[in-house]
Amino acid sequence: MDALLVLKLVTTPLFVVGATLVGRRWGPAVSGLLVGLPLTTGPISYFLCSERGSAFAVQSAVAGLGGQAAVFAFCLTYARLARTRSWATALGTGALAFGAVAVVVAEARWDLLSAVLFLGVALGFSLRTLSAPQTTDETGPPPWWELPLRVLITTALVVAITALANRLGAQRTGILSTFPIYSAIFATFTHTTRGGRASAQILAGVLLGSVGYGAFFVVVVVFLGAWGPNLTYSVAALAAVAAGYSAFWLSRHRVALAPTTIG
Numbered sequence: 143m144d145a146l147l148v149l150k151l152v153t154t155p156l157f158v159v160g161a162t163l164v165g166r167r168w169g170p171a172v173s174g175l176l177v178g179l180p181l182t183t184g185p186i187s188y189f190l191c192s193e194r195g196s197a198f199a200v201q202s203a204v205a206g207l208g209g210q211a212a213v214f215a216f217c218l219t220y221a222r223l224a225r226t227r228s229w230a231t232a233l234g235t236g237a238l239a240f241g242a243v244a245v246v247v248a249e250a251r252w253d254l255l256s257a258v259l260f261l262g263v264a265l266g267f268s269l270r271t272l273s274a275p276q277t278t279d280e281t282g283p284p285p286w287w288e289l290p291l292r293v294l295i296t297t298a299l300v301v302a303i304t305a306l307a308n309r310l311g312a313q314r315t316g317i318l319s320t321f322p323i324y325s326a327i328f329a330t331f332t333h334t335t336r337g338g339r340a341s342a343q344i345l346a347g348v349l350l351g352s353v354g355y356g357a358f359f360v361v362v363v364v365f366l367g368a369w370g371p372n373l374t375y376s377v378a379a380l381a382a383v384a385a386g387y388s389a390f391w392l393s394r395h396r397v398a399l400a401p402t403t404i405g
Contacts, residue, residue: 154300155293157181161324162289173332174344175390177324178351179382180358182300184375187362190315191371198312200366203359205316207257208250210352211264212243213322217345220329221272224338224345229330232338236329240321248317254363261356268349272342288335292327299323322348350393354386 161176180187183206191199220236250256303318310318325348333341361378369377 151297151301153185154182154297157185158293158296158324158327159289161328162292172347172390173328174325174347175351175386176347177328177344178348179354179386182296182323183320183355184358184379184382186300186303187359188371188375191366191375194312196366196371199371200363201312202316203362203366204252204254204257205248205313206320207254207261207356207359207363208247208252209244209317209320210261210355211247212240212317213320213325213352214264214268214349215243216240216322217325217348218268218272220326221342221345224329224333224341226338229333229341232333232341233326233330237326244317244320248314252313254360258356258360261352265349265352265356272346272349285335288331292331296323296327347390350389351386353389354382354384357385358382 161173161181164173164176187199187203187206190202216236216239219239220232223232223235247260299321300323303315303321303323306315306318325345328344329341332344358378358381361381362374365377366374
């Protein structure tokens with residue numbers, strides 16, 4: 143079996159299990175913060191670099207920074223509907239919102255500066271718009287099959303996206319790789335087991351985690367050519383964690399911009 147395929151099949155389940163257990167211990171907002179980090183797109187970018195070369199990975203990363211706005215569209219749409227509609231309606235409408243924005247940004251010609259500026263504006267708007275509820279519905283423990291199913295679905299999607307890279311090209315792969323696999327899986331499973339309020343909390347955390355996402359890919363774009371993949375992606379991972387934690391700390395200490403309510 144191909145070594146990179148083995149890595150995909152090992153690392154993705156570990157990410158899913160870790161984020162799920164964190165959510166059960168510290169709540170959906172913290173779980174969402176982890177989900178918002180580049181847990182899917184980071185490994186995909188590394189795999190693309192190994193399989194297609196650093197130039198392909200850099201071009202894909204730049205497009206992914208601009209394409210993150212599509213993730214914000216998904217989060218805002220799902221969170222708005224989650225409080226009053228079923229998970230299927232929220233997921234389907236959120237996926238349509240993602241697709242609509244992704245189609246637009248996929249046609250743009252991105253460079254690092256324009257992508258970062260666009261990401262910052264979109265994130266600022268999203269943070270001001272999405273207000274997560276402070277309480278969630280009280281429920282019992284999740285069913286035993288929930289975690290294995292999360293792992294199975296997420297791993298299959300990660301493998302499928304990287305397999306499509308040859309046909310899609312760097313820019314479209316970068317946009318597609320931003321599809322919120324973890325966000326969608328965690329939001330829907332949480333919606334069914336803990337209610338719409340908890341899923342909205344997860345998605346609010348995803349927005350904060352996107353700060354780490356941006357830091358990760360800025361490091362990749364700037365340093366991959368000079369440092370090589372192993373050092374670059376290691377530093378990028380540290381930058382993502384530091385930036386994501388800083389955004390979460392600032393939000394908890396009311397330093398971040400106060401959001402307004404969407405629902």
